[in-house]
Amino acid sequence: MDDAVPLLRMEGISKRYGGVKALEKADLSVNAGSIHAILGENGAGKSTLIKILSGVVGPDEGRILLDGREVTFASPAAANQAGIVCVFQELSLVPELSVADNIVISDPPQRFGMIDHKAQRRIAEEALARAGAADIHPRALVKDLPLSRRQIVEIAKALARKPRILILDEATSALTAADVAKVFDVCKRLRSEGLALLYISHRMNEIRELADECTVFRNGHNVASYRAGTRSDDEVIEMMIGRQYSHVFPAKPDSGSASKSAPVLEARSLSWAGRLHDISLTLHPGEVVGLGGLDGQGQRELLLAFFGVLRGLGGQVLIDGKTVSIDSPAAARAAGIGMALIPEDRKTEGLMLPMTVRENLSFASLDRITKAGIVDRDQEQELIDDMVRLLAIKTAGLDIPVGALSGGNQQKVVIAKWLMRQPRIILLNDPTRGIDVGTKQEIYQLLRKLADTGAAILFYSTDYDELIGCCDRVLVLYDGAVRRELVGAEITEHALIASALNIEAEGQSAMQEVNA
Amino acid sequence: MSDMASHGRAGYLPGFLRRADPAVLTAFACIVVLLFLGSLYSRNFLSPEYLLQQLKVASFLGVIATGMMLVVLLGQIDLSVPWTITAGAMMACAAAAYGPVGTALAMPFGILCGVLIGLVNGIGVAYLRIPSMIITLATNAVVQGLMVVYTGGSSPQDTATPAMRYVATGSILPGVPNAVIVWALVGIAMVFLLTRTGFGRTIYGIGNRERAAYLSGINTRRVVLIAFAMCGGLAAFGGVLLAGYASKAAQSMGDAYLLPSIAAVVLGGTSILGGRGSYLGTVAGVILITLLQSILSVMQMPEAGRQIIYGIVIVAMLLLYGRTPASR
């Protein structure tokens, strides 16, 4: 690292999305023949770094040096050309084509203008063998393979492009333990062949086993680099946290006061499609319960399950102590249940962007403001005025498209359209993602206010600060199951991260530290 | 009342004006241009009699296009319109053969048949999630088959009831053809439905983003089903009117209405992807298409030229404002 020119250097990379800075003066240095792990919380800037390196987006400032020479990538193809190949989390395979077709898709071998199937077969078999998956038949259709095998094909496809730097972005998140072991073997062999591997993973044990170098990102900046094995997990977690509380949270009531009342919502061993396992929880009126954990551990599915979106749900859901079967959002919002869901993506699930603010606000309450099917405009206006006042929605008028509003105000409209129904149970799916700090704080105040008036709130957030600041209890999910329940003072960043990463021992010790 | 509220009131124009967009204005501008061109060709073109006659012809298409607009607003399409029209016409005439009761129920029966066809389409689209284009083509074929079996392949002998003829050709108000009044009533009902009712709101909502509408607790499948049923009913009603106009039903009398009905809706600024469009635009589209047809026939343009000009005008106007957004 000190003597030779590193294979790859990224210097002073910054990137902003709108007003949000994703990366600020980030540096990274990667050597040939090594595995370099990148660690960081949700939103620490890892994915942006990878996107810049693989040519998907361009940096606002900073430079990339390959073998000491400055390079710029206009497209993923250009990055591939330079030997940088990324295995993305979201699959880039074509499901209806065969494994071999997919492996050679960007540049199929040709003879007389036709695709040379023999050569293609050879290339595919080679790549599959290098990826440690010689058992996958090149003629199998990708759509017939299970997710974990597809991920391996994705790696084989990357290898067929003869990379010098291979980026594995959460490449093991969908894999079974046996497949992970295979991928590890592949990674080690590639390292011995002189490749540089950038390995992004949330799984600490993987990083411990695999990485040579580690770089920790926080708030869009690399805060530390160290040789693998020289820091304890606890120290690594401290490096990942180390952040100022940037939000002001409303005061929480005495813990336990809410949970004395009877639960309004209860789940008993919920399971679904191999993505949710045996989840039990209770939700009481007046409390804010958080869902924590790494992104994609089943939090979204859990909220959708309650809201009647998922089919074939195992286990029981009880409302006011009575078993109910909710088979649609329409049933979930109905009078006896009174549930509301602030969905994940406000642009495609929460709002109809081209429609007006007015139409969006009253959309979930049409049944309440219509008489014989006809919209009672006075009543509609009244309810809308209430909501605009309650949430302080800033808009140039009610009859402009809601898409013209700022992100924060759009989110307020989504929340308002549900509050108009005065729900008893409010499910929120990461409601503050991508909105400004001011609006975030208003939302925190609002959540507490709603809880104080008796609503029960189940709140998934990818931002640990929010969970700590807002929640009376937090359930940390890992791999579709509740890993841990943190109550009151136990909710610390350290505890959240430790249990999110599924580190048993360190998590315990961390908690002891906090309690001490 | 708060400041915000009064502001909201001020912006509260009638829905069809509020939604008026450049496409509608373009369509109306084209109507003016066509009238001007027509008047250059023949002085009669601007006479009240001629214009009323055009409006009368337009009203059949208007009724049919109203139903089509409903499904297009959902982001769907109904290609079973041709034989739904024909079935409506034939069944109404057929009912007339069954004595006074049949005569009385002829029109409702014809419309009911259309509703049934629409229900099949709606079940296919909403519940089986078959692409609307495919399922409606299939039902079109099935209905055609049923009608061929029923009529024996030749034009049926049944004739329209006097009531049907009166509705299509008579005039209850001096000088105003009944057909125009019928279209006006259907149109007013449609505007009311789209702008004043919860159902109308959900139509636009589903057309914009069915996912969001579903997550808002709307039974989107039922709305889609009802919309297809209404489209079928209105197409059949159009067929009943046409049968009244011609005194009888005929094989493939609906074929000539598929392209014009879609074109009228789309030229009127309703997005083929759904969620956006006003009835005023559809009115403009219907008149535009009818005038275009009329001018072409006044100019004694043969059928061939009409088809070509149709196709070109529709593609050209769609390229102006009907393109899907660039994905990259």
Added chain:
Amino acid sequence: MKEWRYWVAEQRGTLLACGIFLLMFAIYTSNHPAGFTANVVETAANKGVLLAFVAMAQTLVVITAGIDLSVGMIFVLTNCVASALVVGTPMQTALGILAVLVVGVLCGALNGAIVIYGRLQPIVATIATGAVFFGIALLIRPFPGGSVNEDLADTLTGKIFGVVPASLVLLLVIVLLVWVPFRRSVLGRGAYAAGSAEAAAYMSGVPIRRAKFAAYMLSGLLAAFGGLFLTFFTYTGEAAYASGNAYTLFSIAAVVIGGVSLYGGRGSAIGAIFGALAFRTIGDLLFVFDLGALWQPLFQGVILLVAVSLGAFGLFRIRNRLEWFL
């Protein structure tokens, strides 16, 4: 090895269509008053080949996740063109055939340009271009008529060695010259990839637009072969609106029976050929069972309705209802 299993899996739709066809054809010939004779086969082949060409044309567009509602009108238009140009000396006839095929390619190219580069929805765009094509056909043939080089026509619609229908041989030749090369080319693969997962294909550097455009052009070419063959079959050209629409509809039915996915990315033109032959045979079954021609349209419609509804069974596997709305 289980190599053959993968081949079967790849060809499942095609094999199924082939099976349906053979079964239907067996029932048909065994109940036909004349039995399994060369003449019965010849007539069936000539009718089936017409639809087979149009179904192949439809397949190419459907593979890209599009649909061509003008394909029947291209068929009608090229029939009219052929009835005017494919006459005279062998040289003139050859040039005439070339002209017919060029017209077909141009029609396909127009559709492709409007859909791919104009970014219009295939449904509306092809309904509109269908009107244009029909209009042009009507310009050429206001009334049924025209003629064709009858020697050539008789050769191509007759029997080779008095046994094998020439039309089937012609179909085979065109499959080998048009479909097989496309299927095995980079563009062909691009068309499949674009139909299956356009975003993933784009991310992998597949030339999506060129591939789709090629598919539309070849679709026009195949429809033109159909129009040409229709002229050989009938000796005349006719701008028949109903017939154009019927062929469009039947082509969709044939494609569905032939195992081509209407959502794009899966299926083969060979499957569509068997789908077309099967569809024709099913329609003709009514004759041999004396059910009368009147029932035929209804019967064909019901087959289509059932065929498209079968695809809905996949719905029951969906466990997240939001996937309905993708």
